[in-house]
Amino acid sequence: xxxxxxxxxxxxxxxxxxxxxxxxxxxxxxxxxxxxxxxxxxxxxxxxxxxxxxxxxxxxxxxxxxxxxxxxxxxxxxxxxxxxxxxxxxxxxxxxxxxxxxxxxxxxxxxxxxxxxxxxxxxxxxx
Numbered sequence: 001x002x003x004x005x006x007x008x009x010x011x012x013x014x015x016x017x018x019x020x021x022x023x024x025x026x027x028x029x030x031x032x033x034x035x036x037x038x039x040x041x042x043x044x045x046x047x048x049x050x051x052x053x054x055x056x057x058x059x060x061x062x063x064x065x066x067x068x069x070x071x072x073x074x075x076x077x078x079x080x081x082x083x084x085x086x087x088x089x090x091x092x093x094x095x096x097x098x099x100x101x102x103x104x105x106x107x108x109x110x111x112x113x114x115x116x117x118x119x120x121x122x123x124x125x126x127x
Contacts, residue, residue: 029055038074039126043108045119054126059101064117066108067101068124080127081106085120089113092122 032040032053039054047060054071061067070076076096083094083106093109101107110120 037125037127038079039070039124041068041124043068043122043124045121055124060119061100062117063119064110065100066110066122068106068108069101070104070106070126072104074126076104076106076126082125082127083108084123084125085110086123088120090118090120092120094124 029041029049029052032042032051034040034053037053040052041049041055041058042051043049043058043066047058047066049055049058054074056069056071058069059067079096081094081096083092085092090110090112092111095107097103097105098107106124106126108122108124110118110122112118
């Protein structure tokens with residue numbers, strides 16, 4: 001019994017160390033469970049994917065330019081893409097597969113009212 005109690009704290013510490021992966025800040029995004037969209041994402045201005053549904057990854061290519069990779073289960077050719085810039089008086093524009101981001105991606109451009117590219121958080125929904 002004494003041996004078991006002395007090993008228990010060590011086993012607990014090892015289990016806790018294994019449960020928290022290195023670089024925990026890069027954790028998987030929280031899920032979006034909306035049944036009305038094929039794919040969706042909440043993305044920070046720096047390109048970090050915070051919440052997602054059928055989105056594989058996001059890449060911040062350059063100031064105001066983002067690539068949002070949509071899962072293969074979604075056919076972008078027959079979809080409508082909507083981008084929104086919450087709490088902003090800025091504008092956005094998006095295109096589907098192009099040379100900048102490649103196939104199965106939505107390219108999001110964010111810019112200010114003068115037309116200059118600026119980084120901005122955004123949401124994207126694929127219907």
